[in-house]
Amino acid sequence: MSLWQQIAALLGSFSQGTGLAGGIASIFDPDNWMPGGREAAFTMSIIALSAKMAVADGVVSRREVNTFHTLVDIPEGADAHVDRFFALAQQDVAGFDSYARKVRKLFADSPATLEHVLDALFEIATADGFVHGDEMAYLEAVSEIFGFDSVRFEQIASQHVLLPTGHRDxxxxxxxxxxxxxxxxxxxxxxxxxxxxxxxxxxxxVPEELMGLASAKMASINTAYRDVTRARGTRPALASTQST
Structure with a gap:
């Protein structure tokens, strides 16, 4: 069963009340995501937290939704499931903190995976050109729940938010x-x-559909290392950003 078949099975038909879609509370309980595998759980985590983050500033732009589609390689026919889940997450009255904690539990053995969830959220937040104050507060709250301190959060943010000079430190x-x-x-x-x-x-x-995000993370690290070493007059030996 493919990743998207797993997600479709988890989501079920909300209108017919089948599968997990028998209730919104069940859909947004990460404990129910794992039967679809860690890949499905990772993708569902990003969909749910992205949807919540998208409404943090009170406005949901089409650009934010489109950015999610650029982050994830969604095959033809599966985008309807993603859009439906995204819309339900936006409508859900429950707070994000409870299932953010469960997401942390799902990936407690891999802080780097949790960091990739934050990376995806930052990409959504910057879709309209800048991060709103409410969005940044949301991101910082999720980061804290994930176990990252303020220094680590600032480091992650610096990889997405440009300085007034237009460059990253x-x-x-x-x-x-x-x-x-x-x-x-x-x-x-x-x-x-x-x-x-x-x-x-x-x-x-992390599913292969999100390897573009992982490669972008590596590219950011490589660029920073290259800039520092060049400024110091040394020649960097950079790692490949591609999977083998």
């Missing part, structure tokens, strides 16, 4: 201070590559 992307030694710079870069390489993400349950 490469040291912030790498989570380092500008006075870091060359040896520590290399060690940190290698650790980040090991954590976020697409091959490892697949092993942790």
């Amino acid at each position: 490469p040291y912030a992307v790498l989570g380092l201070a500008p006075d870091v030694t060359d040896d520590e710079l290399r060690r940190t870069y290698r650790r980040l590559v090991a954590e976020h390489h697409p091959d490892r993400m697949i092993a942790k349950g």
Whole structure:
């Protein structure tokens, strides 16, 4: 059964009250997502939290919905299930915090996977060109629930939000201070590559349909490392952003 067949089976037919769609509370209980596998659970997590984040500023733009479609390789015929689930999540009166905690539980063994969920949420938030105050507060709250401290959150945000200069701070992307030694710079870069390489993400349950997001994460890390090493007059040896 493909990822999208699994999601369709989990969602069922809301109008007919079959499957999990017998009640909104059941749909948005992550404990019910795992029978579809970790890949389905990961994708459902992003759909639900993205929908909640999209209404954080009180306005849901078509661009935000379209951005989700660009993040996920949705095959023909499956987009109706995603749009339906997205719409139900927007209508759900329950708070996001309860199932954000369950998402953390689902991927407690892989903080990098939780970080990829945040990456997807940031992409949705920046779809209209900037992050609204309510959206940033939402993202920070989800980050805290996921177990990331404020320093880590700022690092993740720096990979998506541009400075007034129009550029990202490469040291912030790498989570380092500008006075870091060359040896520590290399060690940190290698650790980040090991954590976020697409091959490892697949092993942790991130579906292949979201490998574009994982590759973009690696590209951001590579760009930051390249900029720092060039500024220091050294030549970087960059890791591949592609899965093997």
